[in-house]
Amino acid sequence: MPNTYFQFKQFTVHHDRCAMKVTTDGCLFGAWASARIASAQLELKNCLDIGAGSGLLSLMIAQKNNINIDAIEIDSNAAVQAKQNVAASAWSNQINVITQDVLTWQTAKQYDCIVSNPPFYESELKSGRKTKNLAHHDEGLKLPQLFSFIKSHLTEEGTFFLLLPAKRAKEIDSLLKQENLYQCQRILVKQTPNHQPFRLMIRGGKKEVGQVEATTSVKDENDKYTPAFTALLKDYYLYL
Numbered sequence: 001m002p003n004t005y006f007q008f009k010q011f012t013v014h015h016d017r018c019a020m021k022v023t024t025d026g027c028l029f030g031a032w033a034s035a036r037i038a039s040a041q042l043e044l045k046n047c048l049d050i051g052a053g054s055g056l057l058s059l060m061i062a063q064k065n066n067i068n069i070d071a072i073e074i075d076s077n078a079a080v081q082a083k084q085n086v087a088a089s090a091w092s093n094q095i096n097v098i099t100q101d102v103l104t105w106q107t108a109k110q111y112d113c114i115v116s117n118p119p120f121y122e123s124e125l126k127s128g129r130k131t132k133n134l135a136h137h138d139e140g141l142k143l144p145q146l147f148s149f150i151k152s153h154l155t156e157e158g159t160f161f162l163l164l165p166a167k168r169a170k171e172i173d174s175l176l177k178q179e180n181l182y183q184c185q186r187i188l189v190k191q192t193p194n195h196q197p198f199r200l201m202i203r204g205g206k207k208e209v210g211q212v213e214a215t216t217s218v219k220d221e222n223d224k225y226t227p228a229f230t231a232l233l234k235d236y237y238l239y240l
Helices: 025-039 057-065 076-087 130-136 143-155 166-178 227-233
Strands: 003-008 012-014 045-049 068-073 095-099 113-117 154-165 183-190 199-205 211-215
Touching: 012 076, 025 057, 025 113, 025 154, 025 183, 025 199, 025 227, 045 143, 057 068, 057 076, 057 095, 068 076, 095 130, 113 143, 143 154, 143 166, 154 166, 166 183, 166 199, 211 227
Parallel strands: 045 068, 045 113, 068 095, 113 154, 183 211
Antiparallel strands: 003 012, 154 199, 183 199
């Protein structure tokens, strides 16, 4: 039986009530986004986590950044568990979990930072569970809707971070361009150097500043975590 929780160095994420479990690529993305926010030395006042699930991304960002985070989640069971995970952490005063569909959320609030690991399986076989489909498939929140929301609610100097499927890279480029959203950094994620990329981590904003592209791997040819992965996750993973 799989664990119902994931233990990090400074917090615990229970995810048995969440359709979207803690994943390696999700952890890599959270650590990368958190590090970029910290290193940017920007005076970010707030952050929005779209599709918060268990609260993983919000907790990873809060560990390294003194920033107020709104974490919005459509599934009530996942939102309850996210609230419990946040309440048990050292950053309960920084993170506000909102149970709401972001597409019907009435807010005029602007955010300096928006992060999302959205549902992105477009045509793959679906589960019989609606909550799992909402978490994994884009039937609830499609990429054009997500990008439109980001355009409307990101401040002019703001930054967004996205974790998306590498195989939809061309479509993603086109959709972002339609919204006049610009990528300044994109990282292709491989399981090992010998694998094809399976995830795409994107950082961007409303201003065109040039784009840097890189490739990273989770593990090396000997099935060991790579130095790049270890550097990002060493403050989070228990045994790094």
